Amino acid sequence: MDSSDYFESYQDLSIHQIMLRDAPRNKAYKQAIFDNADQILGRRVLDVGAGTGILSVFCAQAGAAKVYAVEASNVSKIAREVIKENGFDKVIEVINSRIEDTVLPEKVDIIVSEWMGFYLLHEGMLDSVIFARDKFLKPGGLMFPESATIYSAPCCVPSMFDSWGNIEGVSMKSFSEKLRTEASHKPSTVSVAKEHILADPEVLLWIDLREVTQKEVDGFKVQHIAVATKAGKYQGICLWFTCTFPSFVTEPVTLSTAPEDPETHWKQTTIVLPTEIQVEQKAPIAYELSLARAQENPRRYNIEVTMLDPAEVEHPEYCACHMTKCILVWAMLEKYEKESMGK
Structure with a gap:
């Protein structure tokens, strides 16, 4: 799957339906953003791989002054509709572009992204998030996660x-x-x-x-x-x-x-x-x-x-397995502990 195929795959709305119905995912991001509302209030935020825009809306609800929602696929059109539907089209700017090709007028205070793939790395967006951090995040800026x-x-x-x-x-x-x-x-x-x-x-x-x-x-x-x-x-x-x-x-x-x-x-x-x-x-x-x-x-x-x-293979020092060598180590440690407590 090359880059074009990757982004085209995210035009399949069923993928976004699955993510939007993932309650633990959505609740974790919302809680993290709202718990840090004092850090977000009045700040500039970059949402990398914004999808349908839910994380951008969370940031706007928490008081962000400006959110740049960057989405490479055509789902960016839906993001614009969702953002307008929630009354944040003056705060959130949707940019239909790969983050590597994006030009922003300023550095941002915070980067938020749901970039994780299966077992974290598979088909994830980690490289893009690292690129965005190095190019757009102010020194000392926050990363979510x-x-x-x-x-x-x-x-x-x-x-x-x-x-x-x-x-x-x-x-x-x-x-x-x-x-x-x-x-x-x-x-x-x-x-x-x-x-x-x-x-x-x-x-x-x-x-x-x-x-x-x-x-x-x-x-x-x-x-x-x-x-x-x-x-x-x-x-x-x-x-x-x-x-x-x-x-x-x-x-x-x-x-x-x-x-x-x-x-x-x-x-x-x-x-x-x-x-x-x-x-x-x-x-x-x-x-x-x-x-x-x-x-x-x-x-x-x-x-x-x-x-x-x-x-x-070498076992850890405090291995609790049933092999003889590890049982002997535990016995020696227990004996040493008892002797130390007796002094």
Whole structure:
């Protein structure tokens, strides 16, 4: 998908319908903007990828003196109608342009954007937001959101693989194995229930939107040792993200796509393993995960998961798995703690 195809895809109103019906998404942005009304009052705001204009309207409602709503697709025509419908056509200026081609008459105090894609980075607008920040944001200006975090955890996905034993009296397990093989070649966007997460989540990547560069999100590789918090079928690696907004008075607002939180249109992303493994509670699960920007399309990323042997990789100092070496470390730590308290 090249740039023209990407922007044309956002002319499909069904995409905007899905986003506008995503209550956790909309509520998080509205609360973050209204909680920071003192910072927005009388200020200049840039909305990158404004879509139908809802975030621009939120900013105008919070007292922004001027909002530049930049939208590359023809949905900008709808944004103008929505903005006029809400009585803010004197405050919000809609600009039908790629942000990279946009010319503004001034720098702005605040950038707001809903740029996130599946697992945060896939087909997202992060590069465009970084470009806008470097070109248009005043020093010390605010970013909404200002940081984002990607998490991963081993999981089972029974909704995909565990219902094929009896299809009206016919076993289709051989079909399910073919389905698993096919699914292991590309990430799947599915809802993963919190009870199907097999271990505590690990941070894959933390992004500070105020400082991150495009090069820093070209790719990364991490290695994790997760410890199963329950017995279950280890069938894949689940990815999700959170975004945090600036705050000066209240607790920071966080938009979360985690399995335990209300479902969003992003759901979760699962990298399915070609074979499943039955794990027991406290079993170590070792894996390496890499994300690299696709050369043929910089808006997409290639994901690779490598299953590792837990006995052959270094465990964290306080690993709680059931391997002998980790049990001995915990025993030594407990003994040291007791001796220290006895002194």
